[in-house]
Amino acid sequence: SEEKEAVGMLVNCPAYYSVSAPKAELLNKIKHMPEEMSEEEEQVDVNEKKAELIGSLTHKLETLQEAKGSLLMDIKLNNALGEEVEALISELCKPNEFDKYKMFIGDLDKVVSLLLSLSGRLARVENALSGLGEDASKEERSSLNEKRKVLAGQHEDARELKENLDRRERVVLDILGSYLSEEQLQDYQHFVKMKSTLLIEQRKLDDKIKLGQEQVKCLLESLPVDFIPKAGTLALPPDLTGEMTPVGGCISSGVFPAVTSPL
Known part of the structure; x- marks a missing residue:
């Protein structure tokens, strides 16, 4: 149908890479419906598939929120x-030794957060580049290559900061080794190790939760205003319960497997 062709063009066109990551992932899930189905039957089936996917995503978001609650408790304890x-x-x-310790701990969060942020941005640009079709314009390819070059340079700078931080960590450890007992030193090392580990895990969870919420919102916006699923109601994440009324304009056609999720 013309609607399917339009969706196909949307997936393949260069502008596809300027949309948000959640919408991009949803577009990639689009499958063609069997041709023998009538247009009305096709749309009903599509909407039901969307409702099923919303339920699946909502369940996974609940699990992720529980995991985040547990993680926040671990962060509090650490x-x-x-x-x-x-x-x-x-x-x-x-005093000067204590200052070195304080500066090291303060920079630990900053450097790890910077590396995580730059890694994510660089990966997104590289994904966009690898997915460019042969019909992509030179300007678009050049723009993405320039972004990758800048981000790669910033990422390398951040890696050097991390290497410098690692050297400072060894200096601090040597200082503390002169004052702390073996057990106290182990507590310090555990605290530092978990500080970075928990920060990384928190970023991963936050990214997954944000992605899931945006995908649910996108699916909701693609449903007709008067759509009522066979299940009767749509199961929604708490943060999106106020958005029960679809307004249209995200994706007009496509089948979304009920058991498929980016989470």
Whole structure:
């Protein structure tokens, strides 16, 4: 049908790579409906598939939110351990040594967050480049290559910052080794290791939750205003319960497998 052809053109056109990642993933899930189905039957089936996918995504979002709650508790406990370690170090170390410790801990969050951010942005540009069709314009390809070049340079700078931070970590460890007992030193090392690990895990969870929420919202906007699923109601994440009324304009056609999810 013309509608399917329009969707196919949307997937293949260069402008596809300027849309948000959630919408891009949804477009990639589009499948052609069997030709023998009538247009009305086809649309009903499409909407039901969308409703099923909304339910599947909602369930996964609930699981992710539970995981985030547990992670936040781990972060709270690790921060409490860090406060105990800091109080101990402030009593035992010289002022200039304590300053080195404080600066290292303060920069740890900043450098790890910077690396995570740049890695994500670089990966997105590289994905867009690898997916460009032969009909992509030179301007678009050149623009993406320039973005990749800039981000790659920034990422390399961030890696150098991380290497410098690792050297500072060894200096701090040597200093603390002169003051702390073996058990106290293990507490410090555990705190530092978990600080980075938990930050990375939190970023991953936040990204997955954001992606899922945007995909659910996108699916909702693609449903007719008067659509009522066979199940009777749409199961929605708490953050989107106020958006029960679809307004249209996201994706007008396509089948979304009920068990398929980017999460």
